[in-house]
Amino acid sequence: MRGxxxxxxxxxxxxxxxxxxxxxxxxxxxxxxxxSKPRGNFRETAGKDKIAAGRLEGKATGTLRMRSYSKLRTVxxxxxxxxxxxxxxIVGEPIHTDAGLQEIEFTLERGGVVE
Structure with a gap:
């Protein structure tokens, strides 16, 4: 795996x-x-705006891939x-993206209801 x-x-x-x-x-x-302070590959997806309970709710999502090691598997x-x-x-549990269990992926989210 290349760094x-x-x-x-x-x-x-x-x-x-x-x-x-x-x-x-x-x-x-x-x-x-x-x-932990690892390095990762982050891909942000386009934000989504919608009206919820009369307020503008803007969310952004993304995926983060990092090398898998014992400490990161406890996140x-x-x-x-x-x-x-x-x-x-962090949304949900991390998943391994390869059969060798060398890489781990997290689904991320930020934003929400504006007060």
Whole structure:
């Protein structure tokens, strides 16, 4: 597998619990922390605008392919990705794109209802 096809710097972040609780015992202080900084191949698809509940909702989607290794295989939809200065939500579970399990693909989404 050639490294030249992974041109984008990717930041995968995961929420970390600081252990702090509010007056009712609910966790507070969840912070996004760096989980991994791999390189990837990102392909953004055209955004879609639609009206939902009287508000303009614009979403963009994309796919991100990276080399598969044990740490990346633990990434879930609870994590997030930063590419090209924008945060993307991971939609669904990662899939392997080849029989050799050397490459992993994520479906990403950003945008939504404008407040």
């Amino acid at each position: 030249g096809k992974y041109l984008e710097q990717v930041l995968v972040e995961r929420k970390e619990d600081t252990g702090a609780l509010d007056g009712y015992g609910n966790p507070v202080g969840l912070n996004w922390v760096e989980f 879930t939809s609870a994590d997030r990705v930063k590419i090209r200065g924008q945060y993307w939500k």
